[in-house]
Amino acid sequence: MHALVAETGTQNSGGMVLLLLPLALLAVMFWFSRRRQKQFAQAQSQITVGDEVTTTSGLYGRLVAMDDQTATLEVADGVQLRFDRRAVVPRSMVIEATPESNDKKA
Incomplete structure (x- = not known):
């Protein structure tokens, strides 16, 4: 047992x-x-005004204005878009694909 x-x-x-x-x-x-x-x-x-940033959905631009709630990006000459501030990150946080890395996959 x-x-x-x-x-x-x-x-x-x-x-x-x-x-x-x-x-x-x-x-x-x-x-x-x-x-x-x-x-x-x-x-x-x-993030400060003047920084190159991207949104969480992938839109690139330069930060031209920002308050506690919103961030305004200039995405082309004279074209400004407002976003929720939480959707904006520094461009350095985004890993960009380079032509060399794309060539290695093929």
Whole structure:
């Protein structure tokens, strides 16, 4: 009977590892997500008028005005668009594809 108890205990600890592994992976993913959010917020707080920026949807422009709620971008000579400030990030946060990296994929 002791052998049966010992065998059952071993199976339960193996099952416990299988349950804890996804939780550990989820915790790591959450940590990376929070880290990225902090970097994003810090970058947004450092934006000033005159900076080259992009929106979260990919529109590039130069920041010409900004308040607590909105950011105004000049996207072409005389063409200004207003955005929610949270949608504007420094251009340095965007990883741009270069012709060399596109050639390597082919």
